[in-house]
Amino acid sequence: METCQVSDQGDPAQCQGQVDLTDDLSKQLEDIISTYQEASDEPAEQEEVEEEVLKEQVTKSSAKDQKLEKKMLKSLGKEAMLLMQSLNKLGTPEQKLEAIIKKHAELLEEHRVDQKQLKVLQKKLLQVMKEKDQLQSEHSRAVLARSKLESLCRELQRHNKTLKEETLQRCREDDLKRKDITTHFQSTLTDIQVQIEEHSNRNTKLCQENSDLAEKLKSLISQYDAREANLEKVFKHRDLQQQLLETKLEQANMFIKEGEEKHKRERDHLINKAAQSQVKVQILKEQEEGMQAQLSMYSEKFDQFQGTVSKSNGVYASFKQDMEKMTKRMRKLEKESIQWKSRFEGCNKALIDMLTDKTLKEKEFELFTLKTQKLEKLCRALQEERNSLSHKLQEANPAAATSVAEMKENETKEKENPEVPAAEKPIETPSENPSNESPTLKVPVATETLAVVTSAPEKPAPATHLTSELDNLKAQKSRLQEIQMSFTLSNVVPPEFFDNEEEEETTTEPHGHTEAPEASSEASKTPEEHDIEGCNGDKMTEETTGPFSSSSPAAAEGDKAQEQRDRELETVD
DSSP, rough: HHHHHHHHHHHHHHHHHHHHHHHHHHHHHHHHHHHHHHHHHHHHHHHHHHHHHHHHHHHHHHHHHHHHHHHHHHTHHHHHHHHHHHHHHEEEEEEEHHHHHHHHHHHHHHHHHHHOOOOOHHHHHHHHHHHHHHHHHHHHHHHHHHHHHHHHHHHHHHHHHHHHHHHHHHHHHHHHHHHHHHHHHHHHHHHHHHHHHHHHHHHHHHHHHHHHHHHHHHHHHHHHHHHHHHHHHHHHHHHHHHHHHHHHHHHHTTTTOOOHHHHHHHHHHHHHHHHHHHOOOOOHHHHOOOOOOHHHHHHHHHHHHHHHHHHHHHHHHHHHHHHHHHHHHHHHHHHHHHHHHHHHHHHHHHHHHHHHHHHHHHHHHHHHHHHHHHHHHHHHHHHHHHHHHHHHEEEEEEOHHHHHHHHHHHHHHHSSSSSSOTTSSSSOOOOOOOSSSSSHHHHHHHHHHHHHHHHHHOOOOOOHHHHHHHHHHHHHHHHHHHHHHHHHHHTTHHHHHHHHHHHHHHHHHHHHSSOOOOHHHHHHHHHHHHHHHHHHHHHHHHHHTTTHTTTEEEEEEEHHHHHHHHHHHHOOO
């Protein structure tokens, strides 16, 4: 009993310790979520620092490019030798000048194309570096969150192990207590059975003694009948008394367990009758005294038996009370064990759900990375085909190529001095010697440049397959970036945050789709956006040469390749 009370007092302290551990784990999870959310708000500041670092890298790359140009000039010594040999083959100096001018124009065009490609590649490099830094920061955050979650999982496992050990110890203690109680109960039962057997043996002995006494009485009666024939009446009366005594003795043997009162009454009745018989028959006094002594012995034995029965009843009542207390205690322990089992199962289910969410999100991230890789491959293929088509256009109609080059020069000059309006700028013509050039070449170049300049503000350039594909690729790339950001933020940020952002975007989208005045848009543009517009202008000038190339077989091949790319994009979507 004392051990049960001690265990009852010790259980609340253990429960309080377990509740404290669960509170600590929940607080640690909230800290991880808050730190991850705070870290997601910092990328704007990090982007500014990253832009400065990328500008420094671009300056370093420009210095490297200058070194490479010097090396290229050294390597161009062989080409200069070949050019000198080809000039020596020509006869007149005018032909030599024309050949040098053509070579110089070709080299200038190649140099401009290379510079444009270099700008585009530098911009792409900046974007890729930004994305790389963002992904690295997100990866580091994810790794930190993962490490913290792993530590929390380990603490949970340790806590579960301690709970298991405590429950096992309690179960073992309960089993030991049950075994002790059962052994004690069995020992008491065996003692009671032994006592009952002893009492039954005593009762059988008493019955045998009573039967022996009855036989002795019968023999005495027969002797008295033989000896005293004259006293028949007395013997008859004595026979009646003997019959009464036999019946009373049988009743006493049958109803020993009924109580002391019946035995006392029988004893008084027998004593009264014995006194009457002493008056009537003095010879039987000795026998009656012997019978009284035997009756006193029987009464004492019956009193002893009744005392033992009362003691056994008291022991049995106390044992019943102990059993009831133990059953109540067992029910309480079973309820507590069921509660701990339910808590343990809930923790396991929560861990399984978190692992499944983690695996699903990792699979989605892998799918997005595969899609981005495919789109990058398609972009590279499109760029290669675009370059090949531009070279084919230049080879097919050099007059249009020279006009496009002049337009590019004009645009570059406009970018250098944007304060001068486009209407006041003079149309620049080539600065070569007019005496050396033929008059038939000047007229078409001027007309084409004027036509392009006049048509640019009136009508937009016709949308070709390449521009539509580039627009589609840009839109898909922006979608993938949005999906990737939502994927990274969905691990930490609640869905209410995204709902608020969508409402803000819906309010700002109509303003983005409306066409603002040109003055306000140009004033709000940054120098980088001006560079991007310059590149787009170059693309539009190249697209104006589309009608010249549509009639050629190269255009048909480009259309077929474009259809294949459209199919690949559909498969990627």
